[in-house]
Amino acid sequence: MPQSMTIHDKLTEIANNLWWSWQPELDDIFRRIDPIRFLELSQNPVQLLKEYTPEKLEQRAREEVLHSKINWAYRRFLEYLNSQTTWGDTHAGLLNFRPVAYFSAEFGIHESLRVYSGGLGVLAGDHLKSASDLGVPLVGVGLFYHEGYFSQIIDENGWQQEVYNEVDPETMPITPVLDSQGKDVLISIETRHEKIYARIIRIRVGRIQLFLLDANIPENSEEARQLTARLYGGDQRTRIRQEMLLGIGGVRALKALGINPRVIHMNEGHSAFAPLEVIHNRMAIDGMSFDDALRETAASNVFTTHTPVPAGHDRFDAGMIDEHLGPMADALGLNLQGLMGLGRVDPQNDHETFCMTVLAFKTSRRANAVSNLHGVVSRKMWACLWPWRSEEEIPIGHITNGVHVNSWLANQVRVLYDRVLPSEWHLQTGDPSVWAGFEKVTPGELWETHQALKARLINYTRTRLAMQAKRHNASSDDLEEIADLMDPQALTIGFARRFAPYKRADLIFHDVERLARLASDAKRPVQFIFCGKSHPADENGKAILKRIINLSHTEQFKGKVVFLEDYDINFTRYLVQGVDVWLNNPRRPLEASGTSGQKVVLNGGLNFSVLDGWWAEAYDGSNGFAIGDGNIHANSDIQDERDAISLMDVLENEIISLFYERDNDDLPMQWIARMKRSVQTLGWRFNADRMVMDYVTDGYIPAAGGLSSEMRSMP
Numbered sequence: 001m002p003q004s005m006t007i008h009d010k011l012t013e014i015a016n017n018l019w020w021s022w023q024p025e026l027d028d029i030f031r032r033i034d035p036i037r038f039l040e041l042s043q044n045p046v047q048l049l050k051e052y053t054p055e056k057l058e059q060r061a062r063e064e065v066l067h068s069k070i071n072w073a074y075r076r077f078l079e080y081l082n083s084q085t086t087w088g089d090t091h092a093g094l095l096n097f098r099p100v101a102y103f104s105a106e107f108g109i110h111e112s113l114r115v116y117s118g119g120l121g122v123l124a125g126d127h128l129k130s131a132s133d134l135g136v137p138l139v140g141v142g143l144f145y146h147e148g149y150f151s152q153i154i155d156e157n158g159w160q161q162e163v164y165n166e167v168d169p170e171t172m173p174i175t176p177v178l179d180s181q182g183k184d185v186l187i188s189i190e191t192r193h194e195k196i197y198a199r200i201i202r203i204r205v206g207r208i209q210l211f212l213l214d215a216n217i218p219e220n221s222e223e224a225r226q227l228t229a230r231l232y233g234g235d236q237r238t239r240i241r242q243e244m245l246l247g248i249g250g251v252r253a254l255k256a257l258g259i260n261p262r263v264i265h266m267n268e269g270h271s272a273f274a275p276l277e278v279i280h281n282r283m284a285i286d287g288m289s290f291d292d293a294l295r296e297t298a299a300s301n302v303f304t305t306h307t308p309v310p311a312g313h314d315r316f317d318a319g320m321i322d323e324h325l326g327p328m329a330d331a332l333g334l335n336l337q338g339l340m341g342l343g344r345v346d347p348q349n350d351h352e353t354f355c356m357t358v359l360a361f362k363t364s365r366r367a368n369a370v371s372n373l374h375g376v377v378s379r380k381m382w383a384c385l386w387p388w389r390s391e392e393e394i395p396i397g398h399i400t401n402g403v404h405v406n407s408w409l410a411n412q413v414r415v416l417y418d419r420v421l422p423s424e425w426h427l428q429t430g431d432p433s434v435w436a437g438f439e440k441v442t443p444g445e446l447w448e449t450h451q452a453l454k455a456r457l458i459n460y461t462r463t464r465l466a467m468q469a470k471r472h473n474a475s476s477d478d479l480e481e482i483a484d485l486m487d488p489q490a491l492t493i494g495f496a497r498r499f500a501p502y503k504r505a506d507l508i509f510h511d512v513e514r515l516a517r518l519a520s521d522a523k524r525p526v527q528f529i530f531c532g533k534s535h536p537a538d539e540n541g542k543a544i545l546k547r548i549i550n551l552s553h554t555e556q557f558k559g560k561v562v563f564l565e566d567y568d569i570n571f572t573r574y575l576v577q578g579v580d581v582w583l584n585n586p587r588r589p590l591e592a593s594g595t596s597g598q599k600v601v602l603n604g605g606l607n608f609s610v611l612d613g614w615w616a617e618a619y620d621g622s623n624g625f626a627i628g629d630g631n632i633h634a635n636s637d638i639q640d641e642r643d644a645i646s647l648m649d650v651l652e653n654e655i656i657s658l659f660y661e662r663d664n665d666d667l668p669m670q671w672i673a674r675m676k677r678s679v680q681t682l683g684w685r686f687n688a689d690r691m692v693m694d695y696v697t698d699g700y701i702p703a704a705g706g707l708s709s710e711m712r713s714m715p
């Protein structure tokens, strides 16, 4: 380590690698430099450090006694980057020279990098972080959205408004990829009418490199420059152009960087054009026919499907496909009919539109769903692609999603883990015997830790409510009232996720009077925190949101039901670390997996969920609570009614009773037993290390070896 490095140099280097975001001591260091400014900057240390000269930072570090902490963190950082003894070194050697390329339309890594909208992106971010920790040779490929996803503001009528802010690339932990002359490395793709250029941006996520394509460059027309402005914005035309850039542009970018991936992993169908470019390369380099190149390259592609909701699959008509993929079809020697056939269940059916999910299935030999139940649903849903097979034989397996432990675990709980779990527990999170040690935590200690996190959540909730109220010109009386809202002792239930209608955010208000009665019980009160964005074009989602907001302002629910604006990763952390109960009530079986409840598990909160997605394989009768019995009524109105009644029955008869059943020390012993069972039975299964190891073993390695066996459902 060069002695001449200042602490400003060291911290700047660390801040430019998102590794810092899952190191609690670095979060603490940045926070201590300037707590308020750090918060204002969305916890963005790159921007914070730009506001400090080396001298000014020296002084601040002296005041806060941070020098040895910073030096130690920097040493750990270098050690992490250079370690040669990772899980990947022994288990993924085959991928060392030619890595996995993981394609995703969004990546949720930290709140300061707004290139994600929800669960899919956070999953992709967690995948990169675990791949980094495990030392799996992998690069990420995505798009750099300079406006990102929108910020949410609720107007006086309770209606969601979307605000977009241009990011300043100078304040981001990103570096453009430059050639030897110091110019941007550019890639281009052609449509029938124009050529679109993009530069490549590099982001470091621990040991992993993430490459994002950015079309906002002077070589492009004004329209093309806006192509990568927003995530999931615009119309079908924007969508197909973004997906072209992601898939075809992504493969070209890797080539320009000298990276020749052994395996391509498509996280959802958005990137399904990527295999076409890989086929194109094989044809050009090895003189193969299209059919041979498709057969060979498909063996090294892995596809993860994420949605059983029909509207969640991108579809384009033939005109749109011809305009954008026409030049690619020419290069592949396909006519429009032949190209369209790749995106159709029945290639001959001219009435079928081009479906990205179908393309992904047809161009990859290995495909998986994201939970056991979603595997069953996906095999049924896509049986049409393999009409000669029985449903059980449909080649779609499953790997259940998991979450990156270090990103979601509260510090205070980590201290408990450090004490009672084996010393290297964080390197063996997929091992059940490691988590069994949680039994040793004493009930009082667990409860107090949880109470502290809950108090922190409630304080944060009050702060955010006050910010929201100020925007609506609240009086000082109003603000005083807000400072007292919510009760840190009351049973606190959280609900936060995208407001897609199938997630039924307002299901708990099915019987408003019954809920009001429970919420206002002075001896056994219940309170709710809601949070989440609706897609800008989703009027139904916005109507559900408005209903909850309006109810939260009624006399009945004031201070019992609150809605926090502008859900993001930062909110998630406060919520999943502080709630008693995490509510999830999607319409079964539409939640492919869900991951937010897994974040709650790590921190000792209890899940209360419909038996859908991951919860259908997680719930065992004593590690949380279930809504419904797993049966589905053909009529969704009847299903909603049934689930709503079950929800209220379980809430009233099981959850509230158990939570308020206290011993002489005011401890809810049965509740605490359930918290422990939740951590012990679920922590080892639903974490991202286990997930990435499964992808390596069952997906990447067989794909890299060109093994012909398909990915099958795991027992």
Ligand SMILES: *Cc1c(COP(=O)(O)O)cnc(C)c1O
Pocket: 117, 118, 119, 120, 122, 496, 497, 498, 567, 568, 569, 572, 593, 594, 595, 596, 597, 599
């Ligand atoms: C984890 C997470 C999600 C996923 O939530 P689900 O309940 O699994 O849909 C969505 N958004 C953010 C910001 C998250 O952190």
